[in-house]
Amino acid sequence: xxxxxxxxxxxxxxxxxxxxxxxxxxxxxxxxxxxxxxxxxxxxxxxxxxxxxxxxxxxxxxxxxxxxxxxxxxxxxxxxxxxxxxxxxxxxxxxxxxxxxxxxxxxxxxxxxxxxxxxxxxxxxxxxxxxxxxxxxxxxxxxxxxxxxxxxxxxxxxxxxxxxxxxxxxxxxxxxxxxxxxxxxxxxxxxxxxxxxxxxxxxxxxxxxxxxxxxxxxxxxxxxxxxxxxxxxxxxxxxxxxxxxxxxxxxxxxxxxxxxxxxxxxxxxxxxxxxxxxxxxxxxxxxxxxxxxxxxxxxxxxxxxxxxxxxxxxxxxxxxxxxxxxxxxxxxxxxxxxxxxxxxxxxxxxxxxxxxxxxxxxxxxxxxxxxxxxxxxxxxxxxxxxxxxxxxxxxxx
Ligand SMILES: *Cc1c(COP(=O)(O)O)cnc(C)c1O
Numbered sequence: 254x255x256x257x258x259x260x261x262x263x264x265x266x267x268x269x270x271x272x273x274x275x276x277x278x279x280x281x282x283x284x285x286x287x288x289x290x291x292x293x294x295x296x297x298x299x300x301x302x303x304x305x306x307x308x309x310x311x312x313x314x315x316x317x318x319x320x321x322x323x324x325x326x327x328x329x330x331x332x333x334x335x336x337x338x339x340x341x342x343x344x345x346x347x348x349x350x351x352x353x354x355x356x357x358x359x360x361x362x363x364x365x366x367x368x369x370x371x372x373x374x375x376x377x378x379x380x381x382x383x384x385x386x387x388x389x390x391x392x393x394x395x396x397x398x399x400x401x402x403x404x405x406x407x408x409x410x411x412x413x414x415x416x417x418x419x420x421x422x423x424x425x426x427x428x429x430x431x432x433x434x435x436x437x438x439x440x441x442x443x444x445x446x447x448x449x450x451x452x453x454x455x456x457x458x459x460x461x462x463x464x465x466x467x468x469x470x471x472x473x474x475x476x477x478x479x480x481x482x483x484x485x486x487x488x489x490x491x492x493x494x495x496x497x498x499x500x501x502x503x504x505x506x507x508x509x510x511x512x513x514x515x516x517x518x519x520x521x522x523x524x525x526x527x528x529x530x531x532x533x534x535x536x537x538x539x540x541x542x543x544x545x546x547x548x549x550x551x552x553x554x555x556x557x558x559x560x561x562x563x564x565x566x567x568x569x570x571x572x573x574x575x576x577x578x579x580x581x582x583x584x585x586x587x588x589x590x591x592x593x594x595x596x597x598x599x600x601x602x603x604x605x606x607x608x609x610x611x612x613x614x615x616x617x618x619x620x621x622x623x624x625x626x627x628x629x630x631x632x633x634x635x636x637x638x639x640x641x642x643x644x645x646x647x648x649x650x
Contacts, residue, residue: 255541260615263533264466271621271628273600276440276578276611279466279530288529292522304521313524314515318474320531321465324539325438325457326448327476333511334527335519338439338460338473340489342406343372344514345456345475347488349404349433350376350384352455352481356403357383360432362391364411369437373406376488391416395426402432409447410440410576413603415568417445417576421452428453439463442474444577444613445546446539449476456481464577464613465534467527475514482510491516533615545614547572549622550579553610556626557581561633567607578611587650589632591643598628602650 265281266272272280296308305311318332325332335341346359359373370388377384389397391411398405405427410417424434436457441447443464449457457476461467477485487507492498493515496506507513551572557564557579564581583589586608590600593608600610610625632638 255536255538257545257614257618260533260537261618264616266616269597271598271617271625273598273610273612273617273621273625275466275613275616276444276463276576276609277601278462278469279443279464279613280616281468282466282526282530282533284532285468285526285529288525289522292525297521310519310521310524313521313528314472314519315512317524317527317531318511320535321442321459321461321474322476324447324465324534324537325442325459325476326446326450326452327457328450328479331449331479331482331511332474332476333514334461334472334474334524335493335515335517336473338437338458339368339372340516341458341473341475341514342369342435342437343376344487344489344516345435345458345477346373346376346404346406348477348481348485349406349435349456350380351486352433352484353403353431356401357385358402359384359386359404359406360394360397360402361386361388361406362394363388364391364413364416365406365408366412366437366439369406369408391418394418395423398423398426398430398432400430402427402430404433404435406435406437408437408439410444410578412440413567413607413609414580415440415576415578417569417574420447420454424452424454440576440578443534445543449478454478456485461527461530464611465527466530466615467523470520471523471527472520475511477511477514479510482513485513487513487516489516493517493519537615542614546577546612547575549612549614549617549619550575550577552619552622553579553612553626556623557629560626560630563633564608564629577613578609580607580609582606583608585638587646588638588640588643589629592632592637592640593628595637595643596628596631598625604650 438459461471
């Protein structure tokens with residue numbers, strides 16, 4: 254069992270702040286500062302370029318990929334880190350499309366994160382030749398599976414509402430129609446148990462700066478099912494995905510397995526921060542985390558609904574159909590969230606009207622949830638969102 258009081262002590266959380274935005278940017282693991290200092294001073298500073306060999310920098314994308322693999326039910330050696338999530342979506346999608354050369358349609362849902370849809374639009378534009386992206390409502394995905402579809406590209410947990418797709422059922426239904434699946438785990442990895450091997454997902458991608466707490470700009474990960482790893486073609490064929498990068502061959506030959514999905518030089522400082530964060534994750538039982546996450550979300554929903562009739566729930570009430578976040582719709586949601594932040598409760602806002610709160614059992618407990626409900630109730634009861642200072646939109650919401 255995981256001791257969540259012990260994990261909470263491993264994070265730096267500013268005094269007086271309740272942080273319900275770890276689904277967007279995880280907080281600083283205390284050990285990360287020291288780990289980064291050592292990487293900067295002892296490795297970069299003293300080893301200089303020899304750090305690539307002596308400090309094991311070159312293996313970090315694979316080594317840390319395996320540790321994330323445990324959290325998402327991936328087979329050893331099937332996950333590698335690098336680049337940003339948008340880039341990894343593109344790579345996975347391109348590789349998946351190539352596996353069905355006789356089909357032209359990518360199916361996604363209208364709740365998917367815009368960048369995933371944009372990457373698909375860019376790719377089909379480049380390919381031409383009748384390739385297209387089709388989006389349907391999240392509830393309509395199962396019925397839209399047909400033998401015209403090459404790839405089903407979905408984000409398991411909706412970034413706005415927290416609605417969770419049934420990954421096992423949709424993957425099985427897609428496979429029945431010969432469709433290749435690409436799952437985005439941005440709001441799943443570190444939020445709930447995922448079983449990539451068990452569900453027979455083909456490709457998956459996700460990020461490390463949200464629930465996995467690797468810090469702003471932490472690299473993304475990509476999973477390729479072992480049965481595809483020797484044939485999948487990485488559209489972004491960089492030198493570090495080459496079979497022998499230091500042969501400096503003029504012709505590209507893909508590396509063994511998932512290594513071929515590497516592109517260029519890995520971000521070692523970010524990986525060092527992730528390494529420190531994974532020291533915590535290595536001890537976490539994902540089923541215990543899930544149970545606690547659902548309990549915290551349920552407590553929050555009950556509290557807010559009892560106190561704030563103007564807020565309309567925008568997430569599934571059933572914990573089993575939800576990720577680890579709760580959203581409420583409110584017309585003045587942006588200003589109301591600014592008022593919450595001024596009172597020490599940090600969540601975020603997603604246009605057009607969603608107030609979003611992430612629940613992260615590693616460092617959020619029942620007393621935090623109770624206090625968060627109090628603050629929201631004050632903001633709503635006293636209509637603090639009317640203050641003009643809270644209306645002005647910042648670049649990041
Ligand atoms: C957060 C998020 C992204 C962000 O992509 P980056 O390239 O890391 O900026 C993409 N897709 C989904 C589903 C996300 O939740």
